[in-house]
Amino acid sequence: MRHVIALDVGGTGMKAALVGADGTLLHEERRATGRERGPDAVVETILGFAADLRAYGEEHFGEPAVAAGVAVPGIVDAERGIAVYAANLGWRDLPLRDLLGERLGSVPVALGHDVRTGGLAEGRGGAGHGTDRFLFVALGTGIAGAIGIDGVVEAGAHGSAxxxxxxxxxxxxxxxxCGQRGCLETLASAAAVTRAWAAACGDPTQDAADCARAVDAGDPAALRVWADAVDALAAGLITAITLLDPRTLIIGGGLAEAGETLFTPLRAAVEERVTFQTLPHIVPATLGDTAGCLGAGLLAWDLLATEVSV
Incomplete structure (x- = not known):
């Protein structure tokens, strides 16, 4: 059975899958990155994981994977297959595509940015399915987005769209x-809400999920922290809406797990800011933490399709 390897590399853990041509996850597995052992150890862990997945596919599906897709955090040059910079993994200018290709027997490898790769999956098979223009925004430790146009995610001229x-x-x-002041992610990411709520309640063990629960309970301090984050997020989103005019705005990441505690005030705050812009549908992501793997599989299948058509 033809399949590809899909790897979603995070700061501390990796999610992987073997993905069939119809998008079915044939096999799923997770491993730690081994970050505590240093950047070289992380690379070797990724390469070893990919090789094990190749062997599993050959044993259980009668043939090795025909391609691989990998999603990584940080700054990515997908065209050259280089992980340019990932602070949490200690990488600079890592030729990950070539290293994986060599380890996997010269199969084609596609490299992508983790959020854009997750956005690709959400756009094609998740909350944005059937939408011609979408913006996917992930609210996690930081905040990043993916601009979707007709089923393809725009990387930009230099890979940082x-x-x-x-x-x-x-x-x-x-x-x-990044060197600026007042960036959206310093005010409205899950990490930002965690910092603000821990300071407001005086308990350093509290996080953004605790803040959301306190909001639901009507805690005045939590309501202030939450309102500040939602206000900042709406300000950032209205700028993006003005520039991109998406039909659907998909919100994912850890902060989105608060559900309507986030979405009800956020929709209202964005709508209040709309003047001439057309308000997009604002919806939660649906694929959860499988989005990165599914997207990496899509990258691999897309790469094969491109090679066949050339």
Missing amino acids: GEIGHIVVRPDGPECG
């Missing part, structure tokens, strides 16, 4: 790791 987390929404706001 969709970095909505670095739109400045509060010029006098907190300093961001």
Whole structure:
């Protein structure tokens, strides 16, 4: 049975799958990255995981994978197959596509940015299915986005399209790791809400999920923290809507797990800011933490289709 290898590499863990031509997940597996052992160990863990998946496919499906797709965090040059920079993994200019290709017996390998890859899956088979123009926004430790046009995610001229987390929404706001002040992700990411709520309640063990529960319980301090984050998020989203005019706005990531605690005030806050813009449908992501794997599989199948057509 023809299949591809799909790898979704995170800061501490990896999700992987063997994916059939119809998008079916034939086999799923997870492993730790081994980040505590250093960048070289992480690379070797990824290569070893991919090789094990290849062997599994050959044993159970009668043939090895015909291609592989891998999604990684940080800055990615997909065209050259290089993980340019990933602070949490210690990478700089890592030729991951070539390394994987060599380990897997010279099969074609597609490399993608983790959020754009997850957005690709959400756009084609998740919350954006059937939508010609969508914007996927992931609210996690940081904030990043994927711009979808007719089933394809736009990477940009230099591989950094969709970095909505670095739109400045509060010029006098907190300093961001990118060097600016008041970036959206410093105010409205799950990490930002965690910091603000831990400070407001005086308990450093509290996180964004705890804040959402406190909002549901009517806690005044939690309501203030949540309102500030929603206000900043709406400001960033209205800028994106103005520039991109998406038909559907898909919100995923850890903060979106709060459900209507987030979506009800967010929809209202965005609608209040709309003047001439057309308000998109604002919907939650549906694929959860499988989006990255599914998207990596799509990258691999797309790569094969491109090679056949050339």
